Amino acid sequence: MQQTLTSIPLTAIGFAKTDMPDEEIARCRRTLVSEIIIEPQYESALTGIEAYSHLIVLFWMGRTPPFENVLLHPSAEASAPRVGAFAMRRRNRPNPIGLAVVDLIQRVNNRLIVRRLDAYDQSPIIDIKPYDHYDTFTQLRVPAWSNSAPRTP
Amino acid sequence: MQQTLTSIPLTAIGFAKTDMPDEEIARCRRTLVSEIIIEPQYESALTGIEAYSHLIVLFWMGRTPPFENVLLHPSAEASAPRVGAFAMRRRNRPNPIGLAVVDLIQRVNNRLIVRRLDAYDQSPIIDIKPYDHYDTFTQLRVPAWSNSAPRTP
Numbered sequence: 001m002q003q004t005l006t007s008i009p010l011t012a013i014g015f016a017k018t019d020m021p022d023e024e025i026a027r028c029r030r031t032l033v034s035e036i037i038i039e040p041q042y043e044s045a046l047t048g049i050e051a052y053s054h055l056i057v058l059f060w061m062g063r064t065p066p067f068e069n070v071l072l073h074p075s076a077e078a079s080a081p082r083v084g085a086f087a088m089r090r091r092n093r094p095n096p097i098g099l100a101v102v103d104l105i106q107r108v109n110n111r112l113i114v115r116r117l118d119a120y121d122q123s124p125i126i127d128i129k130p131y132d133h134y135d136t137f138t139q140l141r142v143p144a145w146s147n148s149a150p151r152t153p
Numbered sequence: 154m155q156q157t158l159t160s161i162p163l164t165a166i167g168f169a170k171t172d173m174p175d176e177e178i179a180r181c182r183r184t185l186v187s188e189i190i191i192e193p194q195y196e197s198a199l200t201g202i203e204a205y206s207h208l209i210v211l212f213w214m215g216r217t218p219p220f221e222n223v224l225l226h227p228s229a230e231a232s233a234p235r236v237g238a239f240a241m242r243r244r245n246r247p248n249p250i251g252l253a254v255v256d257l258i259q260r261v262n263n264r265l266i267v268r269r270l271d272a273y274d275q276s277p278i279i280d281i282k283p284y285d286h287y288d289t290f291t292q293l294r295v296p297a298w299s300n301s302a303p304r305t306p
Contacts, residue, residue, distance in 0.1 A: 094280070
């Protein structure tokens with residue numbers, strides 16, 4: 001039942017723009033301000049987006065090596081269990097689509113100024129969706145190795 | 154600078170399974186329990202996923218008509234402003250990729266039993282990412298027409 005969706009090409013609706021080198025982006029992400037440049041023919045599809053404070057951005061992680069289906073220690077600690085690609089947020093995935101929840105700082109015509117986008121410079125943008133209350137879940141269970149904690153408002 | 158990513162085919166890592174008819178899914182979504190059947194060669198990539206209570210599921214909305222770049226009233230109310238595709242969560246988008254945050258109820262080998270997936274039956278699954286605290290944002294601004302409200306725990 002393996003299906004390869006070759007008949008459905010993805011279209012870049014725009015691209016990411018940042019001066020930050022690829023290898024610095026993960027570390028600087030929380031404060032990183034980037035631009036999303038939307039192709040002119042899709043500018044009108046941004047109409048009304050300014051009403052949202054947060055957006056979900058899907059982007060193509062083209063500079064990722066081909067998928068290796070291996071189990072890895074998800075954090076730097078070798079004591080963490082080895083887990084699979086779908087239990088991690090690392091870039092090496094069967095379909096290298098990145099997902100970032102970003103702050104929309106400003107829209108200027110076909111350009112969105114955003115904070116917290118971890119797309120590399122020139123990454124193709126695939127979709128932008130408004131982040132709404134129904135995307136917010138606060139009662140989470142996550143593994144100990146994730147080292148994340150509930151955000152303090 | 155328009156790029157069409159035809160050289161990068163998407164792969165279905167699995168598919169959604171539900172008895173619910175397409176036209177009922179949006180309405181029933183909050184309580185809907187569906188299955189995600191992962192292709193056997195990706196089963197090992199699920200290792201460790203049970204440690205998460207919530208997952209982000211990306212799926213291909215193949216039964217969506219070709220994208221129409223029009224402004225629409227996003228809610229049933231004609232008094233709501235007309236907005237573009239990137240300011241809405243409707244299915245008609247340049248790249249029809251659906252995104253759902255689901256509860257992971259149970260994993261049984263290559264099957265995930267999940268709640269709140271709004272993929273139609275047999276929709277190709279493209280990616281599964283764990284939902285972690287850094288995806289939770291509680292201080293949101295959303296437009297009045299969205300009719301959504303902060304979730305009460």
